[in-house]
Amino acid sequence: MSGIAFDIAHLLAGGLVLVSFMMIYQDRLYALLNVFALHAVVLAAAVAWQAHIQAAEHLYLTAAIALVFKAIVIPGALHRIIRRLGIHRTVEQVVGSGLTMLAGMGLVALSVVLMLGITANSDAIAREDLAFALSVVLLGLLMMVTRRNAVSQVVGFMSLENGLILAAAGARGMPLVVEISVAFSVLIAFIVIGIFLFRIRERFDTVDVVALDNFRGERR
Amino acid sequence: MVELAALSALSLVMLSLGAVAWGGGARISGLVYGLSALACLGPGAAGIAILGGVPPQMLTLPVGLPWIGAHLRLDALSAVFLILIAIGGAAASVYAIGYGRHESAPERVVPFFPAFIGAMTLVVLADDAFSFLVCWEVMSLLSWALVLAHHRAPEVRSAAYLYLVMAAFGTMALLLAFGLLAGGNGAYAFSAIRTASRPDSVAVAVLALVLVGAGSKAGLAPLHVWLPQAHPAAPSHVSALMSGVMTKVAVYAFIRVAFDLVGPLPWWISPALLMLGASTAVLGILNAMMADDMKRLLAYSTIENIGVIFAALGLALAFRANGMTAPAALALTAALFHAFNHMTFKSLLFMGAGAVLTATGRRDLDGLGGLIHRMPVTSVLTLIGVTAISALPPLNGFASEWLLFQSILLSPGLPQLGLQIIVPAAGGLLALAAALAAAAFVRLYGVGFLGRSRSDAARDAREVDRCMLVAMTGLGSLCVLAGIVPAFVLDALAPAVDQLTANRLPQQMAEPWLTLIPVAEARSTYNPLLVFAFIAIAASASALAMHRFGSRALRRGPAWDCGFPEPSPATQYGAASFAQPIRRVLGSQILRASETVDMPPPGDPRPARHRVTMHDVIWERLYLSVARGVVYVSARLNGLQFLTIRVYLSLVMGSLVGLLLAVALWH
Structure with missing residues (x-):
């Protein structure tokens, strides 16, 4: 394994974690979507680099799927949804972004410690990839937890999915059919969630999930 | 096969x-x-x-x-x-x-x-x-x-x-x-x-779990x-x-x-089993003594017999752990024999209770009485079952319990002092249970089948049909046969006992006159045939003598009513009155039975009342507190059903991070 290949893989995976952090402190939905598109672009680059150094052609397809769907189609569609719902100015976070960033750092530290501990005798690239992928997954989860708006929760879910794809690309020998089915499941999840957003909006005039909670007769 | x-x-x-x-x-x-x-x-x-x-x-x-x-x-x-x-x-x-x-x-x-x-x-x-x-x-x-x-x-x-x-x-x-x-x-x-x-x-953990699993079914x-x-x-x-x-x-x-x-x-699990069996026996039969419902009484008596069987098994384990294979074989034979006997007489008695239920529609003892005149065949067959379960010779219940007590008498040969003390104590409990069983079944038979009818249903009872009587006759004759020829059953059980304890009783059919010699002739023998002949001859001779010399002619007169001239059948001894002495002696501690008498003052026409309250201590202390705990925890956890989506997500994330942390710390 040449040093430069490892360094670039490391750079791209680390970049993905960095973009995840950028998503956490975005206040506006449009900005959030742009950062999410950037996230998908970095993911596509990381996967393509893995395809290059592993000489696995089918990973190029994965990278292409990530680029087309996650960087272009889904952010574009979400843009349209936001415009049609007229919620482009609303953002509300449950806890302040500073605190969320601190929690995110803790999660990254945890996943690095954990992954480096338990994969001590495997391939260096796979180790780094897995540690970063777990960080991305945890950060996506953190984003879902700390946002109140349904659209930002969808974005959190999608970025979590990106972490899974990064992990899958790092682990050698994942069959193509699994990647394609993951890609399709993401697409279907996106469609279902999109439809749900409109249904929620029709019924409650908002996509703030607090309205759902109020509807169930609960107090916060 | x-x-x-x-x-x-x-x-x-x-x-x-x-x-x-x-x-x-x-x-x-x-x-x-x-x-x-x-x-x-x-x-x-x-x-x-x-x-x-x-x-x-x-x-x-x-x-x-x-x-x-x-x-x-x-x-x-x-x-x-x-x-x-x-x-x-x-x-x-x-x-x-x-x-x-x-x-x-x-x-x-x-x-x-x-x-x-x-x-x-x-x-x-x-x-x-x-x-x-x-x-x-x-x-x-x-x-x-x-x-x-x-x-x-x-x-x-x-x-x-x-x-x-x-x-x-x-x-x-x-x-x-x-x-x-x-x-x-x-x-x-x-x-x-x-x-x-x-x-x-x-091994001990397995035994405890099996005791819970099989014991809850038994x-x-x-x-x-x-x-x-x-x-x-x-x-x-x-x-x-x-x-x-x-x-x-x-x-x-x-x-x-x-x-x-x-x-x-190890030997030290056997005393636990022994005491568990013996106390189950006493608890079961004490409850049976107090039960008013015929089938409930029989069910409690099943608990007693299961206790006896488990005590015998515990004894067999104690002997086997010390390498004393011959006494272990004796105790295991007693357990298997008692299991067989209990199948015969308990099935018979439940069938008798079913026959009474068919004929009268009732199973509460205080609504029965006098059935021996109305349902003679059922009554005789039930009498056989009642005699057998009370461990009276020459029926099969006596034979198996006698074998069990023979094996208890071998306990001084055990090397551990603890077992030497506990085995005779358990034997005492088992003897108490056997005596109480006899009392409980005298009560069942005396109140249910003898005396005068306590209800119209019992007065109009009809004998049940042939199929039921045939089945009961079959089981009744098994009780008698296994009681008179236990040697045959014991020899049949020998291969099973041999398989488990690597020893067996000496062949019993070889003894003259069907005598049972479980250990040695100098120690103890039981000849059921002789006992049977003695009982038959003595009973017929005394019956003959009484009818010949005591009452020459058949007379019909009113039944003795304890000196009360009231003709109502309610003045007879009832199920509750029969149970009262034992309830007062033993029930006040174990069943927490208490009696209150409400005696109206002179001039007040309302009837006096005598009330008995009993508590099932195990049910109230153990089961109800477990149930309360479950209800408490479920009430606390019920809040989890009504959280917001974000809190659910946080719970998922929290548990994920917690597990990851645990893995990280563990490494």
């Missing part, structure tokens, strides 16, 4: 399916019961052949888990219990041909009945943990369905619910026990479990609470089968694991 037994079990299951296909109504109930009695002949014949000297046989069926299959094996121990199931099942089936005609909801009983017998047969045949547990659970569920036959009554529903909970709990304990037995490699075949070696701690205190509710709730032929046979299947499960599969056990 094992093929014959398996085929019979299969045909019983098919019979159930056929009954379902035919609608299971009253039209086919006689046919189904008749066929199921016939199908019981198969396992019986197979068991007799094995005890007659045919070597153990195995059979692997290509069903069940892949790569494992279902293993069946028929050895001497299985054969003993196979015969027991066959006799009990056949008798209950024949009885049900008649009893089923009066059934209000036959379609809820007929389809489950044959399969229940078939499942019990398969439990004793199973030779790997998987098939054992599956058959065990099928047996539990089918019996639960049978208990629930008269589901409109709320007490039946609550009894069935309690039974279901206890059965699930017991199966869980058995599942864990077999998991421990199989070890990390998952060797679930009994042959692999038998050869594996395991440390003492694992009715060992404190897991007995479901039994006096569920056994009476079922139709009487099912009660006979559950009390007489299914509890024996649980005893089989315990013997199979404790004596065969788990290997050597």
Whole structure:
């Protein structure tokens, strides 16, 4: 394994974690979507680099799927949804972004410690990839937890999915059919969630999930 | 032979399916019961052949888990219990041909009945943990369905619910026990479990789990609470089968694991088992003494007999752990013999109670009385059962309890001081239980069958039909035969005892005049034939003398009414009055019985009242507090149902991070 290949893989995976952090402190939905598109672009680059150094052609397809769907189609569609719902100015976070960033750092530290501990005798690239992928997954989860708006929760879910794809690309020998089915499941999840957003909006005039909670007769 | 037994079990299951296909109504109930009695002949014949000297046989069926299959094996121990199931099942089936005609909801009983017998047969045949547990659970569920036959009554529903909970709990304990037995490699075949070696701690844990699993099915205190509710709730032929046979299947499960599969056990678990059995016996019979419902009384008495059997098994374990094989063989023989005897007389008594229920529609003792005039055959047969269960010579109950006490008398030979003290103490408890059993059944028979009728229903009772009487006669003659010729039964049990303790009783049939000599002639002998002849001659001679010289002519006069000239039958001794002395002596502590007398002052016309309140201490202290704990925890956790989406996500994330942290710290 040449040093430069490892360094670039490391750079791209680390970049993905960095973009995840950028998503956490975005206040506006449009900005959030742009950062999410950037996230998908970095993911596509990381996967393509893995395809290059592993000489696995089918990973190029994965990278292409990530680029087309996650960087272009889904952010574009979400843009349209936001415009049609007229919620482009609303953002509300449950806890302040500073605190969320601190929690995110803790999660990254945890996943690095954990992954480096338990994969001590495997391939260096796979180790780094897995540690970063777990960080991305945890950060996506953190984003879902700390946002109140349904659209930002969808974005959190999608970025979590990106972490899974990064992990899958790092682990050698994942069959193509699994990647394609993951890609399709993401697409279907996106469609279902999109439809749900409109249904929620029709019924409650908002996509703030607090309205759902109020509807169930609960107090916060 | 094992093929014959398996085929019979299969045909019983098919019979159930056929009954379902035919609608299971009253039209086919006689046919189904008749066929199921016939199908019981198969396992019986197979068991007799094995005890007659045919070597153990195995059979692997290509069903069940892949790569494992279902293993069946028929050895001497299985054969003993196979015969027991066959006799009990056949008798209950024949009885049900008649009893089923009066059934209000036959379609809820007929389809489950044959399969229940078939499942019990398969439990004793199973030779790997998987098939054992599956058959065990099928047996539990089918019996639960049978208990629930008269589901409109709320007490039946609550009894069935309690039974279901206890059965699930017991199966869980058995599942864990077999998991421990199989070890990390998952060797679930009994042959692999038998050869594996395991440390003492694992063996003791297995024994404790099996005690919970089998004990909850058999009715060992404190897991007995479901039994006096569920056994009476079922139709009487099912009660006979559950009390007489299914509890024996649980005893089989315990013997199979404790004596065969788990290997050597340390001696210090036997006193626990012994005291558990003895206190179960006393607790069961004390409750039976107080019960007013005939079938409930019989169910409590089942608990007593199970206690006796488990005490004998504990004694056998104590002897075996010390390498004293001959006394161990004696105690195990006593346990197996008592299990067989209990099947005969408890089935007989439940059938008698069912006959009374058919004839009068009542089973409360205070509504019966005088049945000996109305139902003479049932009364005589019940008298045989009552005498046998009270352990009176020359019937079979005496023979097995005598053997048990003979083995208790061998306890001074044990090397441990603790056992030397505890075994005679347990013997004292068992003797108390035996005496109380006699009192309880004198009460049952005296109040229920003798005296004057306490209700119109009892006065107008009619003798039941032939099928029921034939089944009861068969079991009654078994009680008499096994009582007079116990030597034959003991010799038949010898191969099974030999298989488990590597020793056996000396051959008893070889002794002259059918004398029983369990240890040595100088020590103790029992000649049932002689006792029988003595009782018969002395009783007929005194009856003759009394009628010849005491009362020359037959006179009819009013029955003695304790000096009260009131003609109402309510002035007779009742069930509660009969129980009062023992309730006052023993019940005040164990049952927390208290009496209040409400005596109106002179001039007040309202009647005086005498009230008795009793508490089931185990139920109130143990079960109700567990139930309260479960309700408390569920009420706390109920809040989890109504959280917001974000909080659910946070819970998911929190648990994920927590698990990751645990992994990180662990590394």
